[in-house]
Amino acid sequence: MEQASAVTPLLVLSGVTKRYGAFRALDGVDFDLRPGEVHVLFGENGAGKSTLINVITGNVAFGEGTYSVQGRPAAGLSPQTLRAAGIAAVFQEFSLLPDLTVEENLFLGREMRHGPFVDRTAMRRRSAKLFAELGFDIPVSTLVGSLSRPEQQMVEIAKALMFDAPILILDEPTASLTDTDADRLFAVVARLKARGVGIIYVSHRMREIRLLADRITVLRNGRRIATIAASGVTEAALVEMMAGRPSGELYPAIRHTPAAERLRIENLATPDGLVRTVSLSVHAGEIVGLAGLVGCGKSEIGRAVFGLLPIAAGSITVDGQVVAAPHPRAMLRRGVCYLPADRGTEGLALNRPVRENVTMAALDTSTLGGGGLLRLRAEKGVAARLLERLSVRPPSPEPPVLNLSGGNRQKVMLTRGLVRPTDVFLFDEPTVGIDVGAKAEVYALMRDLTEAGAAVLLVSSDLPEILHLSHRIYVMHQGVIVRELAGAERTEEAILSCFFGSALLQDATTAGEAVA
Template sequence: MNSLGTAGRQDAPLLELKGISKRFTGVRALDGVDLDVRAGELHVLFGENGAGKSTLINVISGSFPPDEGTFRFGGEEIHDLTPHRARAIGISPVFQEFSLVPSLSVEDNLFLGREIAAGGVLNARRMRKRARTLIDELGFDLDPSRRVDDLSRAHQQMTEIAKALLGRVRLLILDEPTASLTERETGRLFELIVKLKTEGVGLIYVSHRMREIRALADRVTVLRDGRHIRTLDAASASDGDLVELMTGRKIDVLFPAIPHAPGAVTLDVENLTTADGAVQGVNFHARAGEITGIAGLVGCGKSELVRAIYGIDAIVDGMVRLHGHSVEQSGPRESLRRGVAYFPANRVAEGLALSRPIRENSSMTALDLDRFARLGFLRPRAERRAISVVMERLKLRPPDIERNAGALSGGNRQKVMLGRALTRDLQVFLFDEPSVGIDVGAKVEVYEFMKHLVETGAAVVVVSSELPEVLALSNRLYVMHQGRIAAELSGDDKTEQNVLASFFQDHGREAA
């Protein structure tokens, strides 16, 4: 890689922010925040969704100008920072929401705005070679010639990371970078981070995953309600300390005790194969009164399985039964009418209409019901009343249902989607990566919501790449590998060791 970093001055921070404040209409997103990052250090930003982390990294990367405070980088005071200037001085962000152009190739996205040219003519050969060299050095399984909209989310994440490291980097910002990566790719990223630190690059790392903080962090800064709460040495701070500082309260138990009482088979899948081949000959069932987990590496087919059940991905073979009755392949609308709900992992692309109010986003799956519409006409008063009750129950904060969904944190966006489950009679709930991108406090609320569903007799299916999550929540657990069921585990067999063994086994046979 081209000079990924240069050793910074050891007597002064690489980045030094003092008293940074930022206001939006009616909201004080940052309130006098201090932060410093040293060359060769990984500094974690830790806080609940809505604590101000995203606003702060947008200030650092030049997207938002601060209203108050001082900004020093490399010993110089910085004014009127723009994203272009930030990259020019070596500040390179990788945001959780991708900034790629879907219709362009990986290679074109890497060089967008910094093309290699001579005499006004693009040097495509040199750019292609440079892209290939960088991707090889990163160890990513990524084809530079592929269009971005043909890539999985994991490969789009790799593209964003490669784009950030193409130029000269002095400060790298990583916002939930492992959310879409496999274990192997995550391990490769961690190796890269160690290399960058030895070369003097400073890193700001946003994550809710305690294991990553333990593995990587030198220091942790905790934000809450837009304020700087404390900066701690990672080695001396316990998980409990960090969570209490983040939330302002003790969280003794992350995963609630769920009283599984398995009843009749509600959802049954036999020999299911999808048109794209991501799922091949899968047999699977979920019972009322329990959580059925599906684990597997990114790309194993677990997400595609629930998408096919819901009617998003096409099925070419096999059968889906609800309450013992075979159902024809249909779309999401028919699935909802049959009592099946789906909560996608990608809340931005598939889950929410970000430019529309919370009220509309939560009611949109129930507008065929008489309580919300009559003779094709919406009943706005009934809609507002119902959604207000739902959002109060889910503890949406602030409880303004007329705010656009795009203004919400990740945890509140998930609550808006969960609200749909309370607007109509549903019996089957399909959750795909339910805790991705949300903080510890919001995770606890999502898990309690699932517990409530189980207690009311629903069949809950949880797809997750987070092993502790899917092991703790599920009563039975399927492990998928290369599009097939590699194992079905329950009771004492439901262990991390058995799941990991199933991730990598040959799938010559399918579990009974």
């Protein structure tokens, strides 16, 4: 443990406990934040990180302990009061209104005025200045609903920074950002630290922790395990503190026993041009990876197959039958399940009970429905079994999904493919924003599904994930597949050489032959 600092903290929590019935989400937690530091919160999903952040922001009232902000008691204060006291937060789930412009979202509820009128010119000028300082190339007059998820993440970050708060909370802020945009964010964090801003940073990415952290607090099962200086700490030590056991292999060995072809895509194209003449196949008993840079079109393939995007050309075949006009209900009945990257917006109904989120894709099955009626007892039983199978914590099916941590929300969404017969799984960025322990559980589920005969299409921007889990890999660039890799060809160098197109690959091959 580190020694106490003479610097007066910006906020201090001592012995904070939060109970949900008999379950302790926080159990006597101590935490403080100093000016000009990045204090990382680290722990498995369900460890208490989200609850602690919600206590700090005033969204959750705690039962025992004390909490002060800049020396003043904060217990019982509302989120609005704490924002006024200088706490700004960027959460994993966005709080933007899609029908408003970027500028309107930034100032929502805090509009600048000239007399009785909203001063749009001043708001636009201030917004543009902030975006220029952050290096975010987004016109502030753009409707938020037309932005990509990474761009919306930038808007959320800018919104939090708009009013110079001395305390900033960043909850997995790079989950939707490209490496270039993440580097811009890191530069912003460095500038904020130099200005004395205290930053609470939630991340599971070791690169970010090594780059940014001054101190790290590790939580496990609602308790603070340690607060340590970031310098010199190893990844293995952090994972062991987080999990309570020595770190083992993250990626399971998955047998490759390809059988019948489950899914075939031929010359697929979408009207927006993000996918152009894509062909691939996935067999029972294998995981096929789709790799490529953000924006290459890989995520659009799963969405088009499931019927969430229109198809301009090409064909989709499931178990030997061509699907003329795919749409979600028909694809579910054909045994195809799509699990989206954005669980908050597309994957879950956050204000509805866990039980309803588990079963919503199977209400037309004989197990749960029939004659227009829902079998509530059967629904509760199915939900309870699946929550236990995926180790969702807490395992209760009745609270709203909003109460769960990010990793447990992800596991609730994954039950969607287990509640009805499913042969083809389309995983789109399945481990975005979840910790190492939850990743291991997701990977184990993918192994079990594959070895039981399912066909899995894995779309991921995590290169180690693609390399370790996939039996075959397709690499995309600007809407087309530039190479298929199998066997010993599946290397990081081979994938990276394809990220910028087949021309670059050909140039590299020719140069290598010339050197030889």
